[in-house]
Amino acid sequence: MRYIDTSMTSDTDLGIKPEAGFSINFAQLWAAVYRSRFIAAGILIGCLAIGIAITFLTTPIYRAQTTIQIDQEAAKVLGTEQTDSSASIQDAERFLETQIGIMQSRSVALSVVRDLRLTADDRFLLSMDVDPQQAADSELPLAEARQDLVLKTLAENLTVSLPRVSRLATISFDSPDAALSARIANAFAENFIRNNLQRKFEASAYAREFLSDQLKQAQERLEESERAAVNFARETGIIDASKGISRGGEDSAQSLTTSTLVQLNQAHAEALAKRSQAERKWQAVSAAPVLSLPEVITNPAVQQLSVMRADLQARVEEEQERRTGEHPAVRQLQQRLQEIENQQMAVARRIRDSVKTERDIAASQETAIKRQVDQFKGSTLTEQTQAVQLSILRREANTSRQQYEALLQRFNQLNAEAGVQSNNVSVVDKAALPPEPTWPKLPLNLALALFMGISLSAATILAREQLFAKLISPDDIKDRLGLPVLGAIPLWHSDKSLVELLADPKSDVSEAYNSVRSSLSLSSGSGLPRSIAFVSTQASEGKSSACLATALSVSKLKKNCVMVDLDLRRPNLHRLLSMSNNVGASNILAGETAVAAAVQPTKFPGLSIITGGPVPPNPAELLTDENITGLLEELAKIYDVIFVDSAPILALADAIMVNNNCEATVYIVEAGRNSPNAVLRAVSRLQESRSKIVGVILSRFDAGRMGYGYEYAYGYAYESRDT
Numbered sequence: 001m002r003y004i005d006t007s008m009t010s011d012t013d014l015g016i017k018p019e020a021g022f023s024i025n026f027a028q029l030w031a032a033v034y035r036s037r038f039i040a041a042g043i044l045i046g047c048l049a050i051g052i053a054i055t056f057l058t059t060p061i062y063r064a065q066t067t068i069q070i071d072q073e074a075a076k077v078l079g080t081e082q083t084d085s086s087a088s089i090q091d092a093e094r095f096l097e098t099q100i101g102i103m104q105s106r107s108v109a110l111s112v113v114r115d116l117r118l119t120a121d122d123r124f125l126l127s128m129d130v131d132p133q134q135a136a137d138s139e140l141p142l143a144e145a146r147q148d149l150v151l152k153t154l155a156e157n158l159t160v161s162l163p164r165v166s167r168l169a170t171i172s173f174d175s176p177d178a179a180l181s182a183r184i185a186n187a188f189a190e191n192f193i194r195n196n197l198q199r200k201f202e203a204s205a206y207a208r209e210f211l212s213d214q215l216k217q218a219q220e221r222l223e224e225s226e227r228a229a230v231n232f233a234r235e236t237g238i239i240d241a242s243k244g245i246s247r248g249g250e251d252s253a254q255s256l257t258t259s260t261l262v263q264l265n266q267a268h269a270e271a272l273a274k275r276s277q278a279e280r281k282w283q284a285v286s287a288a289p290v291l292s293l294p295e296v297i298t299n300p301a302v303q304q305l306s307v308m309r310a311d312l313q314a315r316v317e318e319e320q321e322r323r324t325g326e327h328p329a330v331r332q333l334q335q336r337l338q339e340i341e342n343q344q345m346a347v348a349r350r351i352r353d354s355v356k357t358e359r360d361i362a363a364s365q366e367t368a369i370k371r372q373v374d375q376f377k378g379s380t381l382t383e384q385t386q387a388v389q390l391s392i393l394r395r396e397a398n399t400s401r402q403q404y405e406a407l408l409q410r411f412n413q414l415n416a417e418a419g420v421q422s423n424n425v426s427v428v429d430k431a432a433l434p435p436e437p438t439w440p441k442l443p444l445n446l447a448l449a450l451f452m453g454i455s456l457s458a459a460t461i462l463a464r465e466q467l468f469a470k471l472i473s474p475d476d477i478k479d480r481l482g483l484p485v486l487g488a489i490p491l492w493h494s495d496k497s498l499v500e501l502l503a504d505p506k507s508d509v510s511e512a513y514n515s516v517r518s519s520l521s522l523s524s525g526s527g528l529p530r531s532i533a534f535v536s537t538q539a540s541e542g543k544s545s546a547c548l549a550t551a552l553s554v555s556k557l558k559k560n561c562v563m564v565d566l567d568l569r570r571p572n573l574h575r576l577l578s579m580s581n582n583v584g585a586s587n588i589l590a591g592e593t594a595v596a597a598a599v600q601p602t603k604f605p606g607l608s609i610i611t612g613g614p615v616p617p618n619p620a621e622l623l624t625d626e627n628i629t630g631l632l633e634e635l636a637k638i639y640d641v642i643f644v645d646s647a648p649i650l651a652l653a654d655a656i657m658v659n660n661n662c663e664a665t666v667y668i669v670e671a672g673r674n675s676p677n678a679v680l681r682a683v684s685r686l687q688e689s690r691s692k693i694v695g696v697i698l699s700r701f702d703a704g705r706m707g708y709g710y711e712y713a714y715g716y717a718y719e720s721r722d723t
Contacts, residue, residue: 032461039464040457047456051449052442059129060437064181066171066189067429070099070162096162096169099425103160103171103192109151111191116183118150119143127177128153158188168428178434185431193425200423211410218404225397232390261373268369275362282359299351305344312337470672471679477669477696480676481683486523486666486695487516489542489549491702498545498576502552513549516697517557520550520664523694528554529664531632531642533691535655537682539648541670542699544572550666551643555606562599562608562639564631566658567647568619571612577602584613588631589622595634608639619647623654628661649682659691667693671701 033040072092102108118124122132125146130153138145159172171188175181297303316333323330471477474485490508492501501509521528532550536543547563555561565573566585574581579600587593588610598610616622635642646658659665665686669679686693 036457036461036464039460043457043460044450044453047449047453048446051445051452055440055442055445058440059176061174061176061439062178062181062434062436063172063174063438064178064185064431064434065429066185066427066431068169068171068189068192069426069428070096070167070169071424071426093164096167100160100162100169102195103169103188104155104158106151108188108191108195109154109158111195112154112184112187113147113150115191116187118154119147124150124180125153127175127180128157129176154184158184171431173431174438182431182433189427189430193423193427196425197423211407215404215407218400218407222397222400222404225393225400229390229393229397232393236390264369264373268366268373271362271366271369275359275366278355278359278362282355299347301347302344302351305340305347309337309340309344312340469675471669471674471676471698472672473701474698476676477698481679481696483667483683483693484519484523484695486519486697487512488671488698488701489513489516489546491671491700498549502549509549510553513546513553516546516550517553519695520554520666523664528559528641529662529694530636530640531644531662532664532666532694533644533646533655533659533662534666534668535646535659535686536648536668536670537674537679538670539570541648541668541673542697543567543648543668544576544645546666546668546697546699547643547645548573548576551607551641552604554641554643555604558606559640560606560638561641561643562610562635563643563645564610564635565612565645566623566628566654567645568612568616568622568654569647571615571645573609573645574611577609579609579611581611581613584611585631586613586616586619586622588613589627590616595631620653620657623657625657625661628658632661649685656685656689656691659686660689663692664694665691667696668699669696670699 072095113119116124125132125135130149132146132149135142135145135149138148140148154173157174159174160169161172162169171185171192173181173185173188175184312333316330316337319327319330319333471480474488477483477485489512492507492509496504498509501507502513504510520532523529534543534547534550544565544567551561551563563573564585565571568586568589571581571584574584579602583593583598585598588595588598595610598613599608600611601608632642632644642662644658644662647654649655667679667683667686683693
C-alpha cells in the first residue's frame with residue numbers, strides 16, 4: 001500500500017524556487033473557471049444564440065465588384081500626346097491614391113446619380129433600407145435633401161480598394177438588392193472612366209484656347225517687329241543685297257554699299273594677284289634670251305619657222321658642198337634663211353612684248369579697283385552705324401518669328417489630338433450578379449459570438465473572483481493570509497459520521513488529520529505544543545470537528561490527551577461523541593465542580609473530554625485569564641496534550657481570552673465561505689492579543705468542486721504484484 005499526500009506540497013517543498021517577476025498559476029485560473037463554469041456556459045450559450053439570431057434576422061447584403069486597370073500613362077495614338085505629370089514613375093503611389101480619391105469623389109457619385117436617375121423617386125432609398133422621410137424632415141429643399149441622402153448612402157456602401165503591388169482597383173458596392181449592387185458598381189466604373197476622359201478633354205480645350213490667344217499676340221509682335229525693321233531700312237536707305245543669295249544665318253544680310261565693297265575687295269584681291277603674277281612673268285621673260293622663252297618655243301608660228309629654217313639650213317649646207325658661197329643659188333638660199341630667222345625673231349619679240357603688255361594692263365586694273373575701294377570705304381563706315389540698329393530690329397523680328405512658329409506647331413498638335421480620346425483606365429471585369437450574400441455570414445457571426453462569449457465569461461469570472469473572493473484552496477491561505485497550512489480536510493459525502501470516518505484509518509478524513517498532526521509536531525522545535533486552541537472566524541466552520549479529529553489522531557501516538565470545550569455559548573464536542581453535557585467546563589470555571597469530576601473518558605483509548613456544560617448567562621465573565629490559566633495548569637499535570645475548542649473570533653471576546661492562554665492556536669477556515677479580509681481582521685485580533693497561530697486548517701475542502709481536481713486530494717493507491 002502506498003499513501004499519496006499532496007496537501008502540504010508546494011514549489012518550495014519540492015525544491016523549486018519560484019521565478020521572480022510576473023508568473024501565471026494556471027491551476028488557479030482553471031479552478032476559477034471551473035467554479036464559474038455554469039455561469040460561463042450560460043453566457044457563452046447566450047452569445048451564440050444571439051449570434052445565430054442576428055444571422056437569421058439581419059437583412060442579407062450582396063456585394064458586387066468591378067475590377068478596373070489604372071495605368072500611369074495612356075496609350076499614345078499620335079505619338080505626340082502629353083504625359084500626365086502626376087502619373088510619373090517617381091510619383092506612382094501618389095498618383096494611384098489620387099485615382100482612388102477621384103473614384104470616391106462627389107463628382108463621380110453625382111454622375112452615377114444622374115446616370116441611374118437615383119433621385120427620381122424613393123425606390124433606391126427603399127432598396128437600401130433607408131427611410132426617405134429623412135429627406136423630407138431636412139431643412140434643405142426636398143430635391144437637394146434627397147440628393148444629399150442618396151449621395152450619403154452611396155458613400156457609406158461604396159468601397160474602393162487598390163493593393164500596393166497591383167494596378168487593379170476593385171470597386172465594391174453593398175446592397176440588399178443583388179442586381180442594384182451590380183448596376184451601381186458598373187456605373188461607378190463607367191462614370192469614372194467617362195469623367196477621366198472629360199477632364200482630359202477640358203484640359204486640352206483650355207490649352208488650345210490659351211495657345212490661340214498666345215498665337216495671336218505672337219503674330220502681332222512679329223508683324224510689328226518686321227514693320228519696324230523695314231521702316232528703319234527705308235529711312236536710312238539701307239538696301240539688303242543678300243536677298244536671294246544663300247549665305248546661311250541672319251548675320252549674312254548685307255546692305256548694297258557693303259555688298260559692293262565686298263565685291264570690290266574681292267576684285268581688288270584678284271587684280272593684285274593677277275598683277276603680281278604678270279610682274280613675275282615679265283621679270284622672267286625680260287632676263288632670258290628671247291628665243292629661249294617657253295612662250296616662244298611653244299608658239300606654233302615660231303615652231304613652223306623653225307622647221308622651215310632647219311630645212312633651208314640643210315639645203316644651204318648641201319649646196320655649199322657642191323658650190324661656193326658666191327654661187328647665186330647658195331646666196332639665194334642664204335638670203336631666204338636670213339629672212340626666216342628675222343621673221344622668227346620678230347615673232348619672239350612680239351610674244352615678249354605681249355607679256356609686258358599683260359603686266360601693264362594688270363597694274364592699271366589694280367590701280368583702278370583700289371581707287372573704287374577707297375571711295376566705298378567711307379560710305380560703308382557711315383552705313384555700319386545704322387546697320388547695328390537694323391540688326392537689332394531684325395533679330396527681334398526673328399525671335400518673334402520663332403515663337404510664333406513654335407506656338408503654331410503646338411496649336412496644330414493640340415488640334416490633331418483633340419479628336420483622339422486616349423485613356424489610361426480600362427475595365428477588366430464587370431460586376432456580375434452576386435450569387436450569395438456577403439453578410440451576414442454564419443461562421444463569422446458564430447466566431448464573433450464565441451469571442452464575445454469568452455470575453456464576457458472571462459470578465460464575469462474575473463469580477464466574481466475579485467469582488468466576491470473567498471479563501472478556497474491552501475494556496476489562497478498561504479498567498480493571502482501569509483500563514484502556514486497545516487492541512488486541507490476533504491469534504492466527505494458518505495453517510496458515516498465524523499467519528500466513524502476517523503475510526504477508519506483508510507478514509508481521506510483520517511489521513512488528512514494525520515497530516516495535520518505531523519504538521520503540528522513540526523510547528524516548533526520542542527515538538528507538539530502542550531495546549532492547542534482551535535478557533536474559527538464564524539460558527540459552523542468545522543472547528544469542533546477539527547479539535548476532535550486532531551485529538552483522536554494524537555492519542556493514537558500513545559499520548560494522554562484531553563479535549564476541553566470552552567465554546568460556552570454553543571458547546572458541540574459532546575454532540576460529536578454522543579455524550580452527556582450535564583457537567584462541564586462552565587461548572588469548573590464557576591467553581592461548582594472540580595476538574596477531575598468533570599472529566600469524562602471516551603471510547604477512544606488515551607482520549608478524555610470535558611464538555612462545555614450548561615450554557616451560562618454571561619460566558620465572558622467565566623472566561624477570565626485566572627480561570628483559564630488555572631484550568632489549563634491543572635490539566636497539564638495530568639495530560640500530555642490539551643485540546644481546547646474555543647468560540648468564533650468575530651464579534652466575541654471569548655476566543656481572545658482562551659487563545660491567549662494556550663501555547664498554540666490553530667485557525668480553522670471553511671473552504672469557500674470566508675473572504676480574505678474577514679479572516680485577516682480576525683487573525684489581526686488574535687495576533688494583537690499575543691496569541692501564537694501555528695497554522696491554518698482548511699476544512700470541508702472539495703477539490704473537485706473547487707476546480708483543483710486531485711491536486712490536493714487525499715487517498716490511497718494500491719499496487720498489485722503478479723505472483
